[in-house]
Amino acid sequence: MSVLPDPGASRAVLIGTSRYEHLEQLPAVSNNLTALAGLLSGPLSLRMPAPNVTIVENPRDSSTVMDPLRQAAAEATDTLLVYYAGHGLIDPHDALALAMPHTQPGRIETSLNYDWLRQILLGSRAQRHIVLLDCCYSGLALGRMSASQGLADHAAVEGTFLLAASAETRTALAPVGDTHTAFTGALLDTLRHGIPGGPPLLDLETVYQHLRRTLKARAHPAPQARNRNSGARVALGRNQADLPAAPVTAAAGPEQPDHRLWPDPSAISTVIGFVTNLAAVREVSGLTQQEVSRRSAGRISTGTISKLVNRDTLPATWTTTAAYLSACGVPDDQIQQWHSAWQELRRNASATQEPRTGTPGGGTTEAGKARRWLSALWRGRGH
CATH class of the missing domain: 3.40.50.1460 (Rossmann fold)
Structure with missing residues (x-):
């Protein structure tokens, strides 16, 4: 696969x-x-x-x-x-x-x-x-x-x-x-x-x-x-060439065709992967942000959707993400897989933030690692 x-x-x-x-x-x-x-x-x-x-x-x-x-x-x-x-x-x-x-x-x-x-x-x-x-x-x-x-x-x-x-x-x-x-x-x-x-x-x-x-x-x-x-x-x-050529209309109903290949939450191991795949869900659905908001029965606004798929941190709560996935038409069993991925990332983030024995300053955060990685990348560029 x-x-x-x-x-x-x-x-x-x-x-x-x-x-x-x-x-x-x-x-x-x-x-x-x-x-x-x-x-x-x-x-x-x-x-x-x-x-x-x-x-x-x-x-x-x-x-x-x-x-x-x-x-x-x-x-x-x-x-x-x-x-x-x-x-x-x-x-x-x-x-x-x-x-x-x-x-x-x-x-x-x-x-x-x-x-x-x-x-x-x-x-x-x-x-x-x-x-x-x-x-x-x-x-x-x-x-x-x-x-x-x-x-x-x-x-x-x-x-x-x-x-x-x-x-x-x-x-x-x-x-x-x-x-x-x-x-x-x-x-x-x-x-x-x-x-x-x-x-x-x-x-x-x-x-x-x-x-x-x-x-x-x-x-x-x-x-x-x-x-x-x-x-x-x-x-x-x-x-x-396989994505919907135009947004799905309300008349099409909330269910998507069976052949639609949704992003796989089991392949996600990072916060960046989680958020970028959330954005891909809407693209695969063929829905506009306005249509996703409408299908959520008012639970999430277009502004909330935009913030959800453009953030650089893990959503603090699950409710909004679940409403977004459901409104996009993701099957319930896959939403459960998304929930599991979200929970695993939360556990990993908590473990990363715990102090490490013998490490001055109480350990190293994921953000700190990212900053040092970015700095190293720029030092290594061959321009």
Whole structure:
């Protein structure tokens, strides 16, 4: 079954090189990074908080990439997404190397060895990993992934999906004058507009098959993919083509069609995940805030709904959330699952706020951790 990652427990590191001293310039890569970061943080994709998405653009050296990547790998407990766009090179051992601004052909030490990135995945706390490579010869990474028994064993437990823009012997396409590279441009279009007739969630296998058909029809290099365990079932967003085209009217009644796929409360492990999924409930229902308020029989106003789905803390009481879910048409059994998720988050918050033995100042709050994490992210950005 496809699953959307909890945005609060997930991290993304987007790496790209658009300016080169010795190789052809790739100005579209800069646009790739900005657009993909915006999508991952927005309602069309994973709704990840902006601090959870790190951009490393035109890294000055390998540590500029590896440091924020290690930080993200240490923080992510749900999903870790790693993206690279730029020139890909082949080293003397036929392995993939990722080019940086100062990379020189024939001097492999000036590039970022893909295997270094791969090692970060081995030590990650994340349950699932997504690797997106938009570069020449990125298909080499598929072979490198399967070459190590250690990584195969790890992926069988954790779940890994690697999507590469081109096969081992094909170069990726960056059409001159286009806003984005061919592969990333097609990926962005898929997340923005969805796949007509596709499933409610755009899992990686569905996205891969759609990109392959789309790019081959345009006579562009066909992407390659490698899946380990449950990696293919991780979704990058809801299928925008599957959502209601217009708000549901009052005449439609409170019950929603049986095929509607509601956000799964059992996949929620953070407050951010709880709140962002509450917002997604209304979008899936097809109702406006005014209609949700009307169906609640006056229990919640439109202003209350707006505050509920735009807050950054857990709702203090359950009554309003229950009324909102019911008015949106969520089945009673799923509302009980939401209640259980809310109770679990409350217990976790209480435990976090309890003083810890030997810790000056009575322990560390979740908010304090978030502030330090945000500070570390900004220090690690490679702008």
